[in-house]
Amino acid sequence: MRNGSSVTIYQVARAAGVSPSTVSNLLNGRPGRMLPATKQRVEEAIERLGYRPNRTARQLRTGRTQAIGLVVPSVANPFWGTFARHLEGSALAEDYHVLLCNSEREPERERRYLEQLWDDGIRGVVLCSSLPSLDHVKPLLEAGLTVVAFDRTAQAGDPETLVNISVDNVVGAHLVTQHLLGLGHRRLAYVSGSLRAVNRQERYRGYLSAIAEAGLDMAAANAELSTSDDRYGDRDAAELGRARTVELLNSPNPPTALVAMNDMCALGVCAGVRDTGRQVGEDVSVVGFDDILLAELCAPALTTVRQPLERMAAEAFQHLRTGIEGGAPVAGRSLLIRPELVVRASTAPPR
Template sequence: MVRAAGYAQRVRIDQEQGCTIATIKDVAKAAGVSPSTVSNLLNAREHLMHPDTRRRVLEAMEALSYKPSRIAQQLRGAPNPTLGLIVPSVANPFWGSWAAELETASHARGRQIYLCNSQRDPERERTYVEQLWADGVEHIVLSTSLPSLDHLRPAMDAGVQIIAFDREQQETDPPELLNVSVDNEGGTWLATRHLLERGHRRIAFVSGAIRTVSRRRRLAGYQRALAENGIPLDDDLVPASPDLGDADSGTLARRAVDALLALDDPPTALVAVNDMFALGAGAALREAGRPDIAIIGFDDIPIGSLVSPALTTVRQPLREMAEAIVALATEPSDAEQRYPLVFPPTLVVRASTPRRTT
């Protein structure tokens, strides 16, 4: 297989320069066939291929290190039922709840999940995706909401199906990328409107760094609700942070509260980017002797209903989203009909958002 070996050498040089995964197109070029022919082999449609063609494709895959052991098992008729799941960090209970819902939906369709924590680090995400693909995992749910997924384009070109959770579609997304999300802007619009209806006009937005698609949309919802009610945006009420806070949201929330309480005209209410920020802010306000300041979160994690006062929040329909994602992974032919998927949020009113009395 001189042709495949020579081409493989050139591909490995490219890999050393930054491209880490050989693609279906690379295999097709080395074997002298079309990409659809390689896809036939990968998807157990060998009856559509001439034996000599099958041999050349397999030799090209081997020369390019494209055929992991799990892929070989799939070619023998034993598909890997695992669904990959990458989250920022299960230190935030929301991601534990999400993993549990996805696992339940996966088990109902005979699948397992493989959980990875990436800290939203693109390099770590790339490594996890490559390892999952090497183990034969073809569908990976990416839950980190980064604006650009260019670091995963080689994997998607190689055939990995990425389903992005908590991330609405972006103009620069490749066509094969699927996005499933709650309406993040609509959620914080509901939250901010609720506080406005309760008499609050000085409303802050508490978050870590606004560097993800979901957080940008949540900030936009807060801004839209204020604008619709004729309230100008005050940058002092959106304290800046250099960190995302996936594992230390409580610390970042306390810093934000300290900055807000130091203002000459502090807020009477807070919209938090998620429940963990809301709980951290609530603890800081109680310690500062300001439990009168209303707080609303986003996610509806179980602990929110157990604290005192119980947390008003925006609920994500995790079960429905999990079932939709597993359906996309198990019924890819329905993806075009189901996509894009943006689910409506629900406002859950509890005791943490009292009416303003003065």
């Protein structure tokens, strides 16, 4: 009752007049070990009884699961939601499940999650927290967990078997900053949450390098505007962008262009611009990063940097699969994808 009226391999075996081993052999791709007639009898029995193997029992025996873990900061952010969607698409095609975990970028929470996943038999995880250190994950990596770090480039001291998949954040931020400079902006500011995450550091670096390249006075370019270290959420990202922008624009000699760490933050920045009575894309230019769906939809549409999420998700899944099914973890490597600048209406020459 609790278990439904599930059919076991024994019942199939009896119905087909063979032993469970034979059924198992058929199920596990060893049909050569029996006569075609036998094979057909077994197949018929499976069909007739509507047999579906018990995944739990299989997992207990083999130690393998048809599932991977996905740890994102928060799926409430459409960027991560979209990524999750694509990853699931890739996984589904190979009959894998995705276990979703929101870490809020807290290492301790992340560690607990990974441990639970491991206990559930999951041997492959996509980790999206972009934390600089992965020490909290090391024990599991050593135990054999395959980890793909997404949106995080390789760092010195990383575990050997780690695979990194990321867009080139430095290049992306450089591109978008160059775009602003090319439009003639000379007083810029960068709006970001805490720079603890490495992708944020990289974006900031790309921003600074573009400014330096243009021979601009660094002092003109407003430096990082971080909130307190523990605020990482995405509602926060937007609120932060809004609050900081109001401050910036109310200061003497305000910037004419604002670079936000990501699109959610940029949407907050746009709101902040309006709060001060200015027009985005006219009085002030704003750029984001990620190219979430809403970047195209909001008013004015956001100039931003596109991450090819679908391709990256497929890549991440393939890595996990080979890592899991190969048994031994594959050698660590990094995949750095060149992002694409998407120019829309939120940027224009300064007044």
